[in-house]
Amino acid sequence: MKALGPIPEGFEALDGELAISGRKVSDLVAEAGRTPLFVYSRPMIEQRVALLRAAMPERLKINYAIKANSFAPLLAHVAGLVDGLDIASGGELAMVQALGIDGARVSFAGPGKRDEELRAAIAAGVTLNLESENEARRALTIAGELGRTPRLAIRVNPDFELKGSGMKMGGGAKPFGVDAERVPALAREIIAADCDWRGLHIFTGSQALDAEAIIETQANVLDLADRLASEAGTDLPKLNMGGGFGIPYFHGDTPLDVHRVGRELEKRFESLPQTLVNAEIFIELGRYIVGEAGVYLTRILDRKDSHGETYLVTDGGLHHQLAASGNFGTVVRRNYPLAIASRFDAPAEEEANVVGCLCTPLDRLADKAHLPRAEVDDLVAVFCAGAYGASASPAAFLGQGQAEEIIV
Ligand SMILES: Cc1ncc(COP(=O)(O)O)c(C=O)c1O
Known part of the structure; x- marks a missing residue:
């Protein structure tokens, strides 16, 4: 078992699902029309800037580095x-x-x-x-x-x-x-x-x-x-x-x-x-302002076993989440915060690997994670996806194309 990163504060379960800005992920995906989908939370960005303003000297001005998102x-x-x-x-x-x-x-x-x-x-x-x-x-x-x-x-x-x-x-x-x-x-x-x-x-x-x-x-x-x-x-x-x-x-x-x-x-x-x-x-x-306010949602396309390990294969991957896959300047790959978004309040009961749909062993979203049992069509959330996700990943790789993005 390998630990997952910490889910940022401010995300809750609503009717058993992850909610972002008070909206259930299934509704957000329906609104956007498809997965993979980045959802950014306006209130979380506002709270972050307010926290900075409160903590920093009044005369200090704040610039946003738009490369983050x-x-x-x-x-x-x-x-x-x-x-x-x-x-x-x-x-x-x-x-x-x-x-x-x-x-x-x-x-x-x-x-x-x-x-x-x-x-x-x-x-x-x-x-x-x-x-x-x-x-x-x-x-x-x-x-x-x-x-x-x-x-x-x-x-x-x-x-x-x-x-x-x-x-x-x-x-x-x-x-x-x-x-x-x-x-x-x-x-x-x-x-x-x-x-x-x-x-x-x-x-x-x-x-x-x-x-x-x-x-x-x-x-x-x-x-x-x-x-x-x-x-x-x-x-x-x-x-x-x-x-x-x-x-x-x-x-x-x-x-x-x-x-x-x-x-x-x-x-x-x-x-x-x-x-x-x-x-x-x-x-x-950049990332401090928007990083924790973004969630990447991807859908499970396949659930399979290999040599005793479970693989949850999603419709997303490193082409939108290069950093979460461990391929953006990291020496040792570690798991980002991740959850089964459609079963957000379910207890963890199995060890699973969450991977993307790209035909490369680099395309990993979580290794040996302790998660609720997830099935085909469940939604996976990768957290800390507000910075250097869509803006810093090779979306054209293997003809996969861009993710949808919405802000709520
Ligand atoms: C010149 C410059 N400004 C701002 C940033 C943003 O950094 P961060 O998103 O970590 O705040 C970077 C990141 O490399 C940078 O090179």
Whole structure:
């Protein structure tokens, strides 16, 4: 038997089934028309942003990194709750523009921005988090051609990382940002050119659950930002401190203590150095805002035995749930939180493997899980599916196609 991850708070049984935002999964599937289906909960996203606002210092602004989930109705909902949006491509720019979101609320980080992406972002008034000297010069040339004053910030490759984070984005050689020691010179160069100087972006990692590690990193980020600004001889109008707030996916994970992080940040904000005193200070979060508010629903197509093990074969799989299958940056595969959604309040009575419909041994949703006995046509729920599910899985693989998505 292998343990399942913890089901996030806020999900209940209604008439024996899993309910999301008070609606039974069978009704949600009927409304959407088919499985596999992602269901996102509006109230859970609202509660999450409210929790963050309550825990963090009042002056801290919150950006949503849309790479986590860019389903248009969800994006429109989140955009109304947060202060700004972070994008990572021209395609994501088109998504925010399609929703009529003002470019002034948007910043664009990502190595390898094409000229046409720079042009579209500058024309839209988006802040570019510059990833290299070369990119800075291209942006200035393009802005000159457009007759626009570009909003420019520098993404720093810091000399430290977010400890314990699932994905490290700083410390040592990286394709992201400009090495810290070269930032002051680049800042002086772009400030001397015709630009709207928007300060620094320092992103150090993601999926951290340890409050201590985040507190330490945030202190390091503030110190580094001050040092670089002082060396450049400028104050910072804006600082994006990165994020990295994680969510519990696996057995034994405990939720991040955001109140503790917020209290420590508040203390730091009480004595900010001159370079930061007037800065707008942001964090940028993806999964923390939407991850736990999403459920992936898939239907059991077959129930079979092999060498004494039970397999529940579903109509979903890694093409929508790459991370849950253990193939998105994990070293050792562990089970995500999962349940038989159509028997949500039934007791566990057997050990079963839940797999997808793809013809590859990688396509696993739960290994040796302790579950209620499930039959063909039952619905399976994979939790923590609100971030990096549909947006980060190979939907075209084996001709399977996209899942449905709804927000309720
Ligand atoms: C620059 C940047 N911002 C934001 C994020 C979002 O991270 P998360 O969804 O873990 O909050 C990432 C993730 O890799 C990132 O690289």
